[in-house]
Amino acid sequence: MLSIGIDIGGTKILGAIVDDNGKVITEKRVLSPAKDPDLMVDEVASLIQELFVQVGSEQVPVGVAAAGFIDADQSNVLYAPNLSWRDEPLRERLEEKIQRSLVIENDANAAGWAEYRFGAGMGSKDMVMLTLGTGVGGAVISDGALRRGGFGIAGELGHIRVVRNGKQCGCGRTGCVEQYASGTALLETARILSSSGDPAGKMLASLQADHKELTGEHVRQALVAKDPGTLSLLRDVGTFLGEAMGSITAALDPQVYVIGGGLSEAGELLLEPIRESFLRELPAEGFRPVAKILAASFSNQAGVIGAADLARDSLQ
Numbered sequence: 001m002l003s004i005g006i007d008i009g010g011t012k013i014l015g016a017i018v019d020d021n022g023k024v025i026t027e028k029r030v031l032s033p034a035k036d037p038d039l040m041v042d043e044v045a046s047l048i049q050e051l052f053v054q055v056g057s058e059q060v061p062v063g064v065a066a067a068g069f070i071d072a073d074q075s076n077v078l079y080a081p082n083l084s085w086r087d088e089p090l091r092e093r094l095e096e097k098i099q100r101s102l103v104i105e106n107d108a109n110a111a112g113w114a115e116y117r118f119g120a121g122m123g124s125k126d127m128v129m130l131t132l133g134t135g136v137g138g139a140v141i142s143d144g145a146l147r148r149g150g151f152g153i154a155g156e157l158g159h160i161r162v163v164r165n166g167k168q169c170g171c172g173r174t175g176c177v178e179q180y181a182s183g184t185a186l187l188e189t190a191r192i193l194s195s196s197g198d199p200a201g202k203m204l205a206s207l208q209a210d211h212k213e214l215t216g217e218h219v220r221q222a223l224v225a226k227d228p229g230t231l232s233l234l235r236d237v238g239t240f241l242g243e244a245m246g247s248i249t250a251a252l253d254p255q256v257y258v259i260g261g262g263l264s265e266a267g268e269l270l271l272e273p274i275r276e277s278f279l280r281e282l283p284a285e286g287f288r289p290v291a292k293i294l295a296a297s298f299s300n301q302a303g304v305i306g307a308a309d310l311a312r313d314s315l316q
Contacts, residue, residue, distance in 0.1 A: 072152035120297045128256075
């Protein structure tokens with residue numbers, strides 16, 4: 001059974017047709033008009049209609065993963081730190097545009113569900129996913145069920161505080177882990193290092209001089225080249241994340257952590273410092289089973305796969 005998944009992020013909207021084994025049949029991405037809520041709805045509706053045409057039917061389930069706090073009815077985006085949504089009736093507006101019902105889910109929840117059903121978390125019953133992108137998203141699978149919480153906004157693990165009186169976060173607090181362990185945070189520290197005159201930032205400074213502005217792609221290039229200065233920044237990301245995961249384990253005791261988002265492509269370069277920091281922060285370390293920490297299987301497709309599968313499940 002085919003279904004359609006849409007993943008709305010701060011920089012792009014990805015749409016896909018997905019089969020019931022979690023395989024993406026076809027996909028399309030468009031730029032995200034993050035600062036214009038009305039245009040965002042139009043873009044998403046247009047993308048869904050285009051995918052209907054490719055499927056050859058409008059009678060397929062549709063799931064939309066959105067970056068933000070989704071209410072308990074899975075209807076409204078209560079708050080989106082990196083988008084311009086405040087109490088946005090997203091499901092109602094999209095259903096009015098496409099003239100059929102659909103499912104709305106938090107983007108990190110959708111990605112976590114994809115990994116649990118088809119990816120790195122397969123075979124577990126209790127899993128936590130952390131997605132490292134513009135921010136840090138989280139998803140909690142407990143006893144085989146996606147946990148949304150009493151108000152629909154559980155799993156916002158990127159807003160666990162790791163630094164008292166730390167950096168200002170888009171959620172309104174300070175010191176949240178996403179300010180230290182996201183792709184955005186890594187790029188910010190890379191720019192600081194590249195402009196500092198520190199010899200450790202020599203490669204980053206060279207990239208910045210060649211291109212006028214340092215970008216995430218340049219940081220990726222430095223990591224691929226195993227530049228010591230950039231690797232040190234990545235280790236800092238892993239250390240902060242591992243510290244947060246120690247606290248998460250105290251509350252949830254997952255069997256598996258899945259690390260997704262763009263930074264997960266660094267593989268063991270990131271996972272190693274996460275594991276080291278996690279063990280240091282693990283309550284009663286040495287006297288309890290230790291969760292596996294794995295890279296995600298689906299990279300940037302996890303959100304659409306999970307949204308599509310959740311929409312399919314909604315019909316059962």
